[in-house]
Amino acid sequence: MSPSALLDTLRARGVRVWPDGDALEIRAPAGTLTPEIVSALRERKPALLALLRSEVAWRVLAMRRQATASGSLPLLLARSVSPASGQCASCGEPSAEFRCSLCTEAARQVIAELRHGGLQ
Numbered sequence: 747m748s749p750s751a752l753l754d755t756l757r758a759r760g761v762r763v764w765p766d767g768d769a770l771e772i773r774a775p776a777g778t779l780t781p782e783i784v785s786a787l788r789e790r791k792p793a794l795l796a797l798l799r800s801e802v803a804w805r806v807l808a809m810r811r812q813a814t815a816s817g818s819l820p821l822l823l824a825r826s827v828s829p830a831s832g833q834c835a836s837c838g839e840p841s842a843e844f845r846c847s848l849c850t851e852a853a854r855q856v857i858a859e860l861r862h863g864g865l866q
C-alpha cells in the first residue's frame with residue numbers, strides 16, 4: 747500500500763493522522779485500526795510522515811501569507827473555500843472535523859511563529 751493510499755484508507759475510516767516532529771499522531775475511532783492497518787502504519791511510517799509533513803507545509807505557507815498580510819491573527823484558512831458539510835473549513839478536503847488535523851497542525855505552527863514574532 748502506497749503512503750497516499752494508506753492515508754486515503756485512514757481518512758475513509760475517520761482516522762485523524764498528523765505529524766508531530768518525528769512522531770505520527772493518530773486519533774482513531776474505536777475498532778478502526780485493524781491489525782493490517784497497524785502493520786501498514788509501522789511499515790510506512792517514514793514515508794507517511796514525509797507525505798504528511800509536505801501536506802502541512804503548503805498549509806503553513808498559505809496561512810503564513812494570510813498572517814503577514816493581515817498583521818493580526820487571521821482565520822488561517824489554507825484555501826478560500828465555502829466548505830460543505832464533511833469538508834475541512836480550511837482546505838476543503840474531506841474531514842469529519844471543522845478543521846482537518848493537517849490544517850490544525852499548520853495553524854498551530856503559524857500561531858507559534860506569530861507568538862515568537864517570526865512573521866514581522
Ligand SMILES: [Zn+2]
Nearest residue numbers: 834837846849
Ligand atoms: Zn484542512
